[in-house]
Amino acid sequence: MKTVFSPGQLAHDPRHEISDGELKPAVEIPARAEIVRARILEAGMGEILAPEEFGMAPLARVHDAGYLDFLDSFWSRWTEAGRGGEAFPFVWPVRGLRADPVPDHIDGLLGRYSFDAGTPMGEETFAAARASANSALTGARLVAGGDRAAFALCRPPGHHAAADYYGGYCFLNNAGIAAQWLRDAGAARVAIFDVDYHHGNGTQAIFYDRSDVLFLSVHADPREEYPYFLGHAEETGIGAGEGFNVNYPLAPGADWAIWSAALDAGLERIARFAPDVLIVSLGLDPYEKDPISRFRLTQDDFTRLGARLARAGLPTLFVLEGGYAVDALGVNCVNTLTGFEAG
Ligand code: OKP
Ligand code: ZN
Numbered sequence: 001m002k003t004v005f006s007p008g009q010l011a012h013d014p015r016h017e018i019s020d021g022e023l024k025p026a027v028e029i030p031a032r033a034e035i036v037r038a039r040i041l042e043a044g045m046g047e048i049l050a051p052e053e054f055g056m057a058p059l060a061r062v063h064d065a066g067y068l069d070f071l072d073s074f075w076s077r078w079t080e081a082g083r084g085g086e087a088f089p090f091v092w093p094v095r096g097l098r099a100d101p102v103p104d105h106i107d108g109l110l111g112r113y114s115f116d117a118g119t120p121m122g123e124e125t126f127a128a129a130r131a132s133a134n135s136a137l138t139g140a141r142l143v144a145g146g147d148r149a150a151f152a153l154c155r156p157p158g159h160h161a162a163a164d165y166y167g168g169y170c171f172l173n174n175a176g177i178a179a180q181w182l183r184d185a186g187a188a189r190v191a192i193f194d195v196d197y198h199h200g201n202g203t204q205a206i207f208y209d210r211s212d213v214l215f216l217s218v219h220a221d222p223r224e225e226y227p228y229f230l231g232h233a234e235e236t237g238i239g240a241g242e243g244f245n246v247n248y249p250l251a252p253g254a255d256w257a258i259w260s261a262a263l264d265a266g267l268e269r270i271a272r273f274a275p276d277v278l279i280v281s282l283g284l285d286p287y288e289k290d291p292i293s294r295f296r297l298t299q300d301d302f303t304r305l306g307a308r309l310a311r312a313g314l315p316t317l318f319v320l321e322g323g324y325a326v327d328a329l330g331v332n333c334v335n336t337l338t339g340f341e342a343g
Pocket of ligand 1: 019118157160169196199283285292321322323
């Protein structure tokens with residue numbers, strides 16, 4: 001299958017993140033994409049294309065105008081406030097405070113448009129996130145044009161970003177933007193299956209009241225794991241979207257036997273939904289050696305994952321999400337994709 005990737009996605013190159021009460025080395029780094037690209041070439045998996053430029057319109061179908069404006073103006077506001085390094089929010093409009101009116105000050109804007117303090121922003125962040133979204137959109141166009149599958153090598157990732165907030169290393173919801181674009185291009189129903197170790201809270205929030213985009217996620221139980229505030233089994237959708245949001249939270253430590261049972265349940269739900277296209281939010285952090293995660297998938301399990309996804313028999317767009325065992329990322333990613341192709 002074809003891969004879509006732009007070197008422009010590497011421009012977001014954070015130094016630090018806030019986690020565990022410390023300023024630590026960032027884990028969502030350009031090397032993640034480079035090692036995946038290198039393995040695709042080494043394995044001869046197929047062509048790597050540069051994304052087309054889709055402009056702002058497909059982003060605005062999913063994201064709030066004020067949020068996009070914030071991302072676009074962030075660096076000039078940050079530097080005008082006398083800052084020059086990486087930005088982190090530190091104040092949020094939680095219960096009892098007011099999110100409207102939107103503040104003028106960059107420190108207020110950072111809190112208004114984020115949900116965590118663990119996600120560094122810099123001068124090149126929005127440009128890299130736009131390039132990443134263009135890769136997802138180009139992959140969607142390949143699948144809409146008849147390719148059985150495509151791989152969008154998205155980085156920065158997207159599944160934690162909602163209509164009007166960033167967090168979890170995510171700024172633009174690449175999978176959600178691709179899903180909406182496919183709907184606008186004529187797909188009646190799109191399923192998004194998120195297999196990242198962390199719940200895809202942003203994607204869930206974007207489609208929570210809709211029945212045309214089915215969202216499913218297998219992830220670590222939010223009672224014990226990031227993002228803590230979404231991803232429980234009882235979140236099933238609202239209004240017209242009731243029944244079209246499916247969470248499979250698992251206790252930390254889940255191995256292939258436990259994890260693949262949830263995968264199979266999700267695939268059964270997808271078969272009943274009968275979508276025109278399947279989007280896989282492909283997080284590689286369920287891997288047993290991932291440094292920030294606690295599931296136990298092996299490298300061979302990713303091949304099995306690809307094969308099971310292929311059995312759905314649907315045009316499939318893979319969109320990269322997380323995965324931080326950098327040395328193993330290329331193998332785990334290509335195992336999934338070649339497992340799919342063989343399946
Ligand atoms: C992004 B993606 C661990 C801190 C975890 C946030 C994790 C974001 C994961 N002590 N920080 O879903 O892989
Ligand atoms: Zn993750």
